[in-house]
Amino acid sequence: MPPPREPLQARLDAITRLLERHRLLESLVERQSTAKRDLLEQMQRRENLVELQRHLRGIHPADLAGILASLPTEERLLVFRQLESRDAGLTLVELEPEIRETVIEGLSRDEIATAVRELDADDLAYLADALPADVYRNAAATLQAADRSWTVDPNTFPEDSVGRLMRRDVVALRADQPAGDALEALRQGGPLPDQTDRLFVVDARHLFRGSVLLQDLVRAQPATPLAALAIADAAAFVPSDAADRAMTAFERYDLLSAPVVDELGKLIGRITIDAVVDYQRSLADEHALARAGLRGAEDLFAPVVESVRNRWPWLAINLLTAFIASRVIGAFEETIAQVVALAALMPIVASIGGNTGNQTVALVVRALALDQLAESPRRLLRKELAVGAVNGAMWGAVVGLAAWLFYRELSLAGVMAAAVFLNLAVAALAGVLVPLGLRRFGRDPAQGASVVLTFVTDGMGFFLLLGLARLALT
Amino acid sequence: MPPPREPLQARLDAITRLLERHRLLESLVERQSTAKRDLLEQMQRRENLVELQRHLRGIHPADLAGILASLPTEERLLVFRQLESRDAGLTLVELEPEIRETVIEGLSRDEIATAVRELDADDLAYLADALPADVYRNAAATLQAADRSWTVDPNTFPEDSVGRLMRRDVVALRADQPAGDALEALRQGGPLPDQTDRLFVVDARHLFRGSVLLQDLVRAQPATPLAALAIADAAAFVPSDAADRAMTAFERYDLLSAPVVDELGKLIGRITIDAVVDYQRSLADEHALARAGLRGAEDLFAPVVESVRNRWPWLAINLLTAFIASRVIGAFEETIAQVVALAALMPIVASIGGNTGNQTVALVVRALALDQLAESPRRLLRKELAVGAVNGAMWGAVVGLAAWLFYRELSLAGVMAAAVFLNLAVAALAGVLVPLGLRRFGRDPAQGASVVLTFVTDGMGFFLLLGLARLALT
Numbered sequence: 021m022p023p024p025r026e027p028l029q030a031r032l033d034a035i036t037r038l039l040e041r042h043r044l045l046e047s048l049v050e051r052q053s054t055a056k057r058d059l060l061e062q063m064q065r066r067e068n069l070v071e072l073q074r075h076l077r078g079i080h081p082a083d084l085a086g087i088l089a090s091l092p093t094e095e096r097l098l099v100f101r102q103l104e105s106r107d108a109g110l111t112l113v114e115l116e117p118e119i120r121e122t123v124i125e126g127l128s129r130d131e132i133a134t135a136v137r138e139l140d141a142d143d144l145a146y147l148a149d150a151l152p153a154d155v156y157r158n159a160a161a162t163l164q165a166a167d168r169s170w171t172v173d174p175n176t177f178p179e180d181s182v183g184r185l186m187r188r189d190v191v192a193l194r195a196d197q198p199a200g201d202a203l204e205a206l207r208q209g210g211p212l213p214d215q216t217d218r219l220f221v222v223d224a225r226h227l228f229r230g231s232v233l234l235q236d237l238v239r240a241q242p243a244t245p246l247a248a249l250a251i252a253d254a255a256a257f258v259p260s261d262a263a264d265r266a267m268t269a270f271e272r273y274d275l276l277s278a279p280v281v282d283e284l285g286k287l288i289g290r291i292t293i294d295a296v297v298d299y300q301r302s303l304a305d306e307h308a309l310a311r312a313g314l315r316g317a318e319d320l321f322a323p324v325v326e327s328v329r330n331r332w333p334w335l336a337i338n339l340l341t342a343f344i345a346s347r348v349i350g351a352f353e354e355t356i357a358q359v360v361a362l363a364a365l366m367p368i369v370a371s372i373g374g375n376t377g378n379q380t381v382a383l384v385v386r387a388l389a390l391d392q393l394a395e396s397p398r399r400l401l402r403k404e405l406a407v408g409a410v411n412g413a414m415w416g417a418v419v420g421l422a423a424w425l426f427y428r429e430l431s432l433a434g435v436m437a438a439a440v441f442l443n444l445a446v447a448a449l450a451g452v453l454v455p456l457g458l459r460r461f462g463r464d465p466a467q468g469a470s471v472v473l474t475f476v477t478d479g480m481g482f483f484l485l486l487g488l489a490r491l492a493l494t
Numbered sequence: 495m496p497p498p499r500e501p502l503q504a505r506l507d508a509i510t511r512l513l514e515r516h517r518l519l520e521s522l523v524e525r526q527s528t529a530k531r532d533l534l535e536q537m538q539r540r541e542n543l544v545e546l547q548r549h550l551r552g553i554h555p556a557d558l559a560g561i562l563a564s565l566p567t568e569e570r571l572l573v574f575r576q577l578e579s580r581d582a583g584l585t586l587v588e589l590e591p592e593i594r595e596t597v598i599e600g601l602s603r604d605e606i607a608t609a610v611r612e613l614d615a616d617d618l619a620y621l622a623d624a625l626p627a628d629v630y631r632n633a634a635a636t637l638q639a640a641d642r643s644w645t646v647d648p649n650t651f652p653e654d655s656v657g658r659l660m661r662r663d664v665v666a667l668r669a670d671q672p673a674g675d676a677l678e679a680l681r682q683g684g685p686l687p688d689q690t691d692r693l694f695v696v697d698a699r700h701l702f703r704g705s706v707l708l709q710d711l712v713r714a715q716p717a718t719p720l721a722a723l724a725i726a727d728a729a730a731f732v733p734s735d736a737a738d739r740a741m742t743a744f745e746r747y748d749l750l751s752a753p754v755v756d757e758l759g760k761l762i763g764r765i766t767i768d769a770v771v772d773y774q775r776s777l778a779d780e781h782a783l784a785r786a787g788l789r790g791a792e793d794l795f796a797p798v799v800e801s802v803r804n805r806w807p808w809l810a811i812n813l814l815t816a817f818i819a820s821r822v823i824g825a826f827e828e829t830i831a832q833v834v835a836l837a838a839l840m841p842i843v844a845s846i847g848g849n850t851g852n853q854t855v856a857l858v859v860r861a862l863a864l865d866q867l868a869e870s871p872r873r874l875l876r877k878e879l880a881v882g883a884v885n886g887a888m889w890g891a892v893v894g895l896a897a898w899l900f901y902r903e904l905s906l907a908g909v910m911a912a913a914v915f916l917n918l919a920v921a922a923l924a925g926v927l928v929p930l931g932l933r934r935f936g937r938d939p940a941q942g943a944s945v946v947l948t949f950v951t952d953g954m955g956f957f958l959l960l961g962l963a964r965l966a967l968t
Binding site for chain 1: 556557560564590683691710711715746748750767768774779782783785786787788794795798812817819823824830834836838840841842845850852855856861864865866867874880881885896900956
């Protein structure tokens with residue numbers, strides 16, 4: 021049974037074709053007289069939409085979310101309105117936050133209420149932030165009584181904490197129960213929540229005592245008490261723990277789920293690997309955007325004003341550093357006036373410094389992230405300086421030779437070679453010290469290090485070349 | 495039962511202290527006469543190592559791998575040799591490839607053989623590449639007969655394929671078996687492999703028929719045949735599928751494991767979420783390094799020559815583009831000689847172009863990765879050009895004003911403003927088209943886009959400013 025690939029792609033094509041027909045129809049309709057228009061519209065539109073609904077049925081909500089994200093806002097809403105209410109709710113859960121926002125803004129209160137009506141408590145809680153307050157309250161109120169106790173507003177937990185990743189759908193069993201009784205009780209009860217690889221064992225006071233893996237439970241002799249099957253979890257969390265800690269533990273110990281307890285040790289929830297994977301992905305995504313200086317993800321079809329607002333702080337910072345570098349050059353205008361070739365050569369010194377420095381930064385940031393810099397950085401610094409010296413000698417010679425070929429002046433070539441050599445030493449130093457310094461001051465080294473480094477290597481590159489030139493050439 | 499945090503940190507500290515004592519001891523010993531030295535060494539070293547072994551016992555192999563990575567090579571080997579043989583094998587599995595290499599190089603054949611002796615077939619196959627060929631063959635030969643059939647060399651599958659992620663430890667049950675019998679059979683057999691959330695159902699010809707979740711099996715009535723409990727998996731794979739596909743499916747459908755079948759539809763293995771998470775992490779890591787132009791991860795304590803070799807291709811490419819940009823400036827040396835201020839101002843135009851362009855690149859690369867660019871890029875291009883125009887007007891004015899403040903020349907300020915405006919238009923165009931173009935030609939847009947873009951915005955920035963200046967100012 022080779023996996024079903026084509027169906028999703030075929031449906032996507034069909035949906036795209038329908039939307040194109042819909043657009044064509046709209047533009048046709050606009051050109052007709054009013055009476056005829058109404059009729060045409062009514063007939064064709066309805067037929068079209070029914071076909072669209074047919075194509076959307078049975079697509080996994082995660083895939084539906086992907087389809088919606090790829091559409092401009094009006095068509096996004098058009099497609100969303102054709103979803104069955106259960107799909108609509110789950111699709112809202114799966115959407116990227118900035119896309120979800122446009123959908124919720126475009127829908128009426130009633131439409132939102134219908135969409136979220138069939139969500140369970142965990143999914144509803146997940147959406148709490150995004151929904152209009154009254155819609156959320158109503159939906160929470162209509163949840164079954166048993167469910168309702170779960171709907172703790174996740175905003176009571178700080179961002180990036182385990183509390184935000186936690187689900188409440190734990191199955192807790194008593195430690196003194198025999199395995200056979202436990203199995204019988206499970207058989208009588210409702211289906212187990214998804215992503216259940218282990219059941220949690222508690223004592224009479226609901227204090228957490230360990231986990232029983234399902235795979236151990238099915239193999240247990242009926243008389244064995246659960247306490248004997250329970251394993252000590254490699255990791256247990258309290259809601260205020262950093263989500264990061266959960267991420268590391270899940271990855272290191274290959275966990276599928278882990279218990280969450282309160283300060284007293286009472287079992288209150290669990291974390292499952294899917295939430296951890298999603299969190300990891302969103303974090304990586306956020307970092308990739310932040311590296312390019314974007315404050316957040318942008319809906320590709322967001323209004324221009326919003327985009328400008330998202331992007332300007334970074335540009336302002338970079339412009340500021342560019343001004344400073346420019347003033348370094350400005351201080352040497354006299355030298356440049358005498359040796360104009362310097363103007364053409366100086367970006368080379370700055371650029372090779374920035375590039376080698378950023379290589380060092382990437383390695384240091386990675387080592388910090390993997391906790392490999394337990395030793396003092398002196399050893400690392402010595403090594404990077406050695407690499408910088410070898411690189412500096414090599415690239416200094418190449419650049420010097422090139423300068424000589426361009427300008428046939430030995431002293432200029434020598435100044436270039438020396439400037440490159442020195443700037444690579446600066447780059448090695450800054451490449452190690454900038455990320456370490458950022459971390460020392462509690463900043464994320466992955467984010468700011470590259471700007472600071474480039475600022476240093478640009479400024480120093482200009483300064484070294486022009487300074488040496490002033491000494492040697494004028 | 496709050497999670498155990500302190501113990502690991504405490505042990506780490508103890509290990510660090512022991513290693514320091516060891517270093518001190520070595521340097522002391524070197525200064526003694528030979529006879530005394532031998533005695534001292536024998537006594538103190540042995541005591542020290544026993545203590546080290548004690549501290550290392552019971553640390554999770556994933557944590558041991560982290561500790562080894564943070565140590566210089568000699569101490570890394572020293573610590574590794576103190577591990578119990580089972581821990582040593584698992585730690586080898588957990589190590590980053592470049593660290594593993596240094597450890598294997600430093601150990602004798604016998605030491606390696608001892609370390610891998612207790613590994614299971616999957617772990618051994620995972621190490622196949624890294625081990626000396628004869629050590630691997632011997633270890634594979636001593637596996638139990640039942641295990642041995644699994645040890646297919648994973649190198650028979652292409653890199654980044656599902657075959658490389660696959661494990662062979664599947665539990666297959668017959669579709670016509672009643673749930674009660676299946677449970678009884680499981681109870682008689684050995685423990686289930688870890689990361690088992692589902693069992694696979696096959697027919698008489700071992701053709702894959704679906705999965706039974708453990709959580710459904712424990713709740714089933716004993717008489718229900720497994721066929722009735724089986725679900726159709728959201729994803730099934732063949733070994734030649736791209737590992738990427740598995741990654742996307744696991745994330746979208748929140749899978750914990752998925753079946754792998756051969757071309758005939760026979761069940762041959764499974765993928766588990768832990769392998770997918772590791773793969774995702776290694777891919778992200780590789781990308782982060784490649785973005786900075788590193789061909790691979792570097793052991794922080796690798797020899798300098800190796801580091802230079804790892805880093806030079808990127809530096810060569812960047813130097814080449816810097817030379818070209820430099821030649822653009824060189825063509826305008828006459829203009830610069832007349833208006834030296836241009837030399838100081840030109841990096842500003844290049845820099846702001848590069849920064850805005852890279853913001854656009856980050857958004858487009860993200861949209862491509864999330865498959866959100868189903869629509870033609872025309873719409874996106876129009877939007878980015880609009881953002882570029884707004885940004886260009888805004889930052890052009892700022893930069894023009896700054897130029898006027900520095901030099902009090904209106905025409906120079908006007909030229910700067912115009913050059914910034916035009917370069918931001920170039921940046922918007924290139925920011926959309928470069929990643930799309932790279933993808934069209936089958937390259938990874940996340941990797942090369944930034945170099946190409948910066949090359950374009952640098953070159954055009956210099957050209958626009960100096961060209962306009964030649965027209966307007968000289």
